[in-house]
Amino acid sequence: MSGDAPGPPSExxxxxxxxxxxxxxxxxxVVDTERRITYWNPAAARITGYDAERATGRWCGDGLLNHVDxxxxxxxxxxxxxxxxxxxxxxRSTRAYLHHAQGHLTPVQVTAAPLRDGSGTxxxxxxxxxxDTQARVMEQRLRTAETLAMKDPLTGLGNRRGLTPALEQRxxxxxxxxxxxxxxxxxVDRFKEINDTHGHDAGDRxxxxxxxxxxxxxxxxxxxxxxxxxxxVVLTGPxxxxxxxxxxxxxxxxxxxxxxxxxxxxxISVGTALVEDGDDSxxxxxxxxxxxxxxxxxIAEDDDADGLATPA
Numbered sequence: 001m002s003g004d005a006p007g008p009p010s011e012x013x014x015x016x017x018x019x020x021x022x023x024x025x026x027x028x029x030v031v032d033t034e035r036r037i038t039y040w041n042p043a044a045a046r047i048t049g050y051d052a053e054r055a056t057g058r059w060c061g062d063g064l065l066n067h068v069d070x071x072x073x074x075x076x077x078x079x080x081x082x083x084x085x086x087x088x089x090x091x092r093s094t095r096a097y098l099h100h101a102q103g104h105l106t107p108v109q110v111t112a113a114p115l116r117d118g119s120g121t122x123x124x125x126x127x128x129x130x131x132d133t134q135a136r137v138m139e140q141r142l143r144t145a146e147t148l149a150m151k152d153p154l155t156g157l158g159n160r161r162g163l164t165p166a167l168e169q170r171x172x173x174x175x176x177x178x179x180x181x182x183x184x185x186x187x188v189d190r191f192k193e194i195n196d197t198h199g200h201d202a203g204d205r206x207x208x209x210x211x212x213x214x215x216x217x218x219x220x221x222x223x224x225x226x227x228x229x230x231x232x233v234v235l236t237g238p239x240x241x242x243x244x245x246x247x248x249x250x251x252x253x254x255x256x257x258x259x260x261x262x263x264x265x266x267x268i269s270v271g272t273a274l275v276e277d278g279d280d281s282x283x284x285x286x287x288x289x290x291x292x293x294x295x296x297x298x299i300a301e302d303d304d305a306d307g308l309a310t311p312a
Contacts, residue, residue: 026130035059048098082112093111113125157225182273183284185233185289273285273291
């Protein structure tokens with residue numbers, strides 16, 4: 001076949017480049033080496049509330065966007081990703097908040113890339129940013145779900161799943177800094193009788209009263225968990241042996257002195273243990289549980305003596 005051979009491809013015009021950038025859904029703006037804005041696409045206007053006429057010609061840090069990082073530190077000085085990219089030619093991404101024209105902060109995912117001329121010299125930078133609101137919402141939902149998964153729905157206390165990371169944190173502080181802590185295991189005395197006599201709804205109300213009383217009795221550095229039906233655990237902050245005994249006595253007192261919807265008296269048995277060298281979570285809790293069981297046996301023996309024991 002005859003015909004003219006195709007010529008070299010023609011370079012796209014700047015108008016085509018601008019049309020492409022105008023059509024993308026991410027915000028895009030270009031700055032020169034002084035970080036003055038030379039281009040601002042429609043998506044940038046939509047996400048920020050500033051139109052191109054208001055943005056173009058402005059220095060990116062003069063009060064227009066004033067990005068801040070996730071803890072609120074300004075990013076328009078030494079922490080500016082555009083400035084770093086102009087200096088070293090590296091592309092970098094980060095999460096940030098920009099100031100919307102209406103005053104509120106908007107979460108964005110930011111990427112800064114160098115802009116070079118035909119010889120490779122950096123003549124500015126281009127920043128793309130996308131609205132990160134949905135991602136932040138999903139992350140918050142995941143964090144909330146994780147938090148809820150570690151909470152007891154009846155009492156609002158931490159549950160057995162939440163106890164595990166709390167123990168890990170306590171052991172880390174013990175290993176690294178020598179912060180001795182203790183565990184108090186708690187069991188409600190004769191709780192089956194409460195359920196059998198008054199019903200499970202009343203039993204739940206009793207547990208809620210106990211939980212609130214215990215929560216007010218522990219110290220600010222302690223953590224309280226409901227780990228089973230009528231079982232609770234306190235992990236203390238740094239504590240001495242005599243203080244641990246005082247805490248256990250206070251926990252028994254507040255439960256015994258509380259008023260319950262059943263009108264009956266309620267008491268708890270407790271077991272305590274201080275962390276020791278060589279302990280792990282299982283060893284610490286077992287030592288506290290062993291002491292708790294001894295306390296429960298003494299109550300059962302008292303019941304036998306009074307003729308109150310329930311036949312097997």
